[in-house]
Amino acid sequence: MTDNNKALRDKRSIKVLMLGLISTMLLILLGGVFGLNLWQKKLYLQDQLQSHARDSATSLGLSVSHVADPQDWVVASSMVDAIFDSGAYQGIRILDQEGRSVVARTSSKDLEGVPKWFVRWLDLQAPVGEAEVIAGWRPVGRLMVQSDPGIAYRELWATLRNQLAWFAVVTVFAFAAFHLLLSSLLRPLQRLEQAAHRIEDKHFDVSLPIPGTRELAKVTLAVNSMADHLRRSFEEQVATIESLRKLALLDSVTGVLNRQSFDNRLQAALAGDDGDSVGALLLAQLSGLSEYNDQFGREQGDALLKQMAEVIHDECLSHIGSYVGRRGGGCFTVFLSGLTDSRAEAVAERLLERLTSLPLIKNWGGSNRLHIGVVNTEGRTPLAQVLSVADFAMRVAQKSCTNAWRKGRSSGREAGQKPLMATEWQSLLLSTLADKGFYLHFQPVLSDDSRSFLFHQALVRMNMEGRVLAAAEFLPMADRFNLALKVDAQVLEDALTRLAEHHEDAAFCVSLAVSSMQSTEFADLVGAILHRFSAQCPRLLLEVSEHALQAAWAAFDRLLQLRNELAFRIVISRFGSTGMPFGYLKSCPVDMIKIDPGLVKNIHKDQGHQFYLRSIVQIAHSQAIKVIGVGVESQDDWDSLVQLGVDGAMGYYLFRPQESPPHMAAP
Structure with a gap:
């Protein structure tokens, strides 16, 4: 996992890449639209300035021609002052026939509220409009009118600010919308990642909701199908192992351990020193099973064995670590883990009572049918020795000519060793x-x-x-x-x-x-x-x-x-x-x-x-x-x-x- 994390540090997020790409394209698009609008606005205002200068020159030229006097330009000067004071002009001049300036008005006021860099960047031209001054049907001079671009600069600057504000609002909302959209679209990928980790951890109970996009829906369906296939394969494998366990370890009639499995397990416990060897071995023998099969049929005999196994297994359930086996015929072995002496004897007594109370035994005439041998077990005792002692105790019980149990002497203790109370x-x-x-x-x-x-x-x-x-x-x-x-x-x-x-x-x-x-x-x-x-x-x-x-x-x-x-x-x-x-x-x-x-x-x-x-x-x-x-x-x-x-x-x-x-x- 650490190596995977190191490898992921060098990788870029799809979400970041897509947001970056979309944001870049949005910036280019809006920037282009913004620049184009501003440029068109500049061209429009430049034409307006040109038209304004030309029209003003024509109109003022006609007015001045009515009062023009080559010897006295005072009245014409008054008319120029009246027009110039409107503030829409950068300069107005009247030249006589020799090109001398007889009337001149200019303005060099600063543009308030408009940055100088903006003025330098747009660089609007101040156009000049010209008209002839005529007196008595002959030209007496030339009028030149230059429009003031200040108003145009202010209008362009206001346009720039408004568009920038709108552009910023659109960009923020668009970015937020794209972010939410991408998060929604990529959320199935996060679920796919979580599902992959669960499958990696061998948890195949994965069922992802199908997303709305076709491509991700295909991937999700494939993952769901794979998880379902793995789950079914795992369950089939478990079922196969359970079948193998029953075939290899269990008795086919009663479902308890078969003879070999019981002996192997008890022998391994007796060979160890971890506490699993201490307990009691019970050997229960039902006599005359072949006669029972001949009299009532094999199916009835198997039913009797199953009932016996159920009773014995039920009696052992409360004793953790205990197990039951069938040696063959009507012979069962029981290992009671951790139970010795009086407690094991009490179990033997209850088993005898419960087994002889079974209807199939009681109705058969079972007054001398069931016998149990009991022996304590200890570590490092040969299995054959323990079974021999239990078998001897069971034979002693058979000689009593009634349903009975007997306890054999444990031979696992060293000679002369006195047991503790x-x-x-x-x-x-x-x-x-x-x-x-x-x-x-x-x-x-x-x-x-x-x-x-x-x-x-x-x-x-x-x-x-x-x-x-x-x-x-x-x-x-x-x-x-x-x-x-x-x-x-x-x-x-x-x-x-x-x-x-x-x-x-x-x-x-x-x-x-x-x-x-x-x-x-x-x-x-x-x-x-x-x-x-x-x-x-x-x-x-x-x-x-x-x-x-x-x-x-x-x-x-x-x-x-x-x-x-x-x-x-x-x-x-x-x-x-x-x-x-x-x-x-x-x-x-x-x-x-x-x-x-x-x-x-x-x-x-x-x-x-x-x-x-x-x-x-x-x-x-x-x-x-x-x-x-x-x-x-x-x-x-x-x-x-x-x-x-x-x-x-x-x-x-x-x-x-x-x-x-x-x-x-x-x-």
Whole structure:
């Protein structure tokens, strides 16, 4: 934009050029008319002076001839005085036969009210009229009368002033009229420019009014048509991606995640340490589905599965970050993000009650049809181990010979490690906040060419009894005790402080919890911190989960407003995890999206996920949004992501979190 502004400084405005051209032509036209009128007026007055001198000489000559006496010119002199005193003459003389002046009257008075330059410029001639003086039928002398041009000069000067005044009035009104006319004619060009900028910003909802001029109307119609075509292309692309998402990720019968998508997503969460791994896994099994299909038909069996999926999905809606999958047959898996122990058990109890109350199960004789296994999940636990524990718990429930749920023992905790009670967690978190004991580790995001870091992800850590706790181990408890906002505020302030002290560091990305954004204090607290570190904001990225767009839109909208003011960047994480239509990217001007790790996991083996991710990259790049892959655990996945066009990626295979931000060595 800066280069465009520099280029525009050397360009002239069409409005200025047209006003200048029209004004010049108007000046030439009016100046020509004015000069011609003045010249014709001069010629007319010159003729009048000539006629006046000639007629006056003839008339005065006849009068003087009646009283002329070659020996006495006194009477003739009196008659000349009477005529000369009228002031219309510059000189009157009578010459005798020998050419001697016998009567002479002249005037040399100044022209009052007429500038000398005007007199010199027009230079009117004072014509002389002659007539013979006759006495007794013989000539006795010659009369010469010269008219005074002063009156003509005064008349010409008055004409000049009047015409100049009229000329000025006409020029001002004409200029104003041309200015208004050009502004009206060029206003559609301003709307076209604004429309072009909106299209440049990927906003295709452009519909310009058709101007009254044919040429501009053609251009406007073309722009409207182009914007409509781009809008339809974008919507078709979004619809295509939605179809791909359903084919690649969702179960065709129930609409929940298919087995592979669920396993990839949970495996990626278990491999991370950002808090997404903490929760509970529920394994729900409906026994005898094949018998149900044989008895009632396949369509009725599919209807039963859909009803079960709707109940399970409805139960999970209130738990942000939770998701549902179908493993096959009548087996469903549910991950409850952040819920452990009694809260997960309560969900299992409600699910069992609601599912067994479904008419299709109740009427079937469902006293021993539904069984649920529950297991708590923690970070760095193999997926197979978690599923095995949940399956074992579900088998134990089946042995009860009634609809039941059972909880399995979590094997993710280190041997001999005693879990903290809820009150102990609360006390530990409060004391850490009071002591500002949270600190940061940094994980780089590598660019697609592997030559630079796009930014560093700031990861929060805390100590407990000499052991470093990752975010996954304490953030769920911070959410439980409504302390997430205070933790996020301290992390944000620490990250900005380091940016202020270390100018060599690249940009930092700080993640904001959904529960923080749901707090009524979020906008004021985060806004105050950002304003205090406004100089560092251009090197800051704020990351919000895609779930926040559903659960805390008002806070997200406030972040967008702050972004426009302070120039930090906004990142959407876990993109594609909520099932939201991707069309929101068109009206949600974010800077980057982070692909959900479940899509990245083993992507080199999954052609469907590759095609789906390539479509996401295309639509994001069409909106000038960068795409970041998350959870890269192998070279094959990294190579596939680069081929698919992502702008960068992060993961333990590329770089592990470090105490200080690493810097790329110069080549």
